[in-house]
């Protein structure tokens with residue numbers, strides 16, 4: 208198949224491109240390099256089946272493809288809050304442009320949505336049936352509400368135009384190829400630990416997240432795209448249900464790096480969710496999927512990547 212991956216030079220997108228090229232598909236990677244890097248996909252450039260396009264998803268583009276993975280969107284709070292209006296445009300106009308393409312060429316299309324659609328959840332763990340507790344006017348809204356509108360568009364293009372859609376709600380995912388200055392907690396803690404700096408814990412560190420290793424996530428995403436069924440177009444959570452406080456994560460990072468750490472507490476950002484854990488019953492039932500990489504093992508692989516990245520060698 209010919210498969211388009213938007214945001215393909217980013218963290219998750221690059222792993223997806225690599226997996227699809229290895230499966231023998233023609234892969235078109237589209238990216239504007241806001242938070243992605245050519246280095247992430249440099250190793251794929253020698254494959255004749257791999258193509259790279261510099262383009263912004265907020266603008267229309269005409270391609271002929273069989274499947275579209277719509278992953279273009281900054282995911283780290285510091286990056287999506289850098290230009291919040293652009294973040295909304297990327298989610299909303301990006302979804303419209305990609306859905307329009309899917310409708311025109313009858314491609315199957317999968318949207319990278321997020322656990323952020325649950326906001327600061329009042330239900331724990333979060334099943335897909337939970338409507339969420341999202342602040343529509345806060346600093347995180349450009350991302351959360353942008354993704355919620357993207358989900359709406361996916362459902363309406365399906366109902367109105369019979370587009371073959373999928374929606375994955377991704378929970379915190381980590382692994383090699385996150386940028387050292389990505390700003391999310393796993394990369395921050397690892398880089399700080401390797402550089403002998405204080406680990407920056409926001410608030411009292413008792414807020415929780417559930418961390419999924421990128422290979423597990425990519426496996427689930429590909430299964431979702433390629434599974435059929437009556438309900439398959441409705442959102443599916445993908446994430447690792449293992450739940451950790453940020454204090455616990457700091458100590459896991461210390462073990463994975465093999466170094467003692469010191470921490471410094473900094474103010475908790477506005478609307479920072481207090482707890483988050485995926486209910487993955489639906490993914491298990493529909494896709495026969497569950498994560499296989501425990502946090503300690505995934506962190507070790509990620510630490511290896513950052514040791515090299517910080518040394519300035521192979522990334």
Ligand code: NAD
Nearest residue numbers: 214217218219239240241242243263264279280377379380
């Ligand atoms: P990332 O920032 O590494 O990747 C995003 C990619 O999209 C980058 O390559 C960036 O340059 C590109 N991009 C941004 N705006 C664009 C635009 N207007 N046009 C074209 N390209 C654009 O982030 P990631 O962690 O790889 O996330 C990928 C997707 O998965 C995002 O849609 C994100 O919302 C979603 N997601 C990720 C996580 C996670 O934990 N990593 C969790 C939930 C959802």
Ligand code: UDP
Nearest residue numbers: 284390391392393395407408409414453479
């Ligand atoms: N966080 C932290 N220190 C950091 C970066 C983040 O304590 O250096 C906290 C942040 O406040 C949040 C959690 O880690 O409670 C996860 O943050 P991240 O930005 O990785 O993801 P998100 O909040 O979008 O789930």
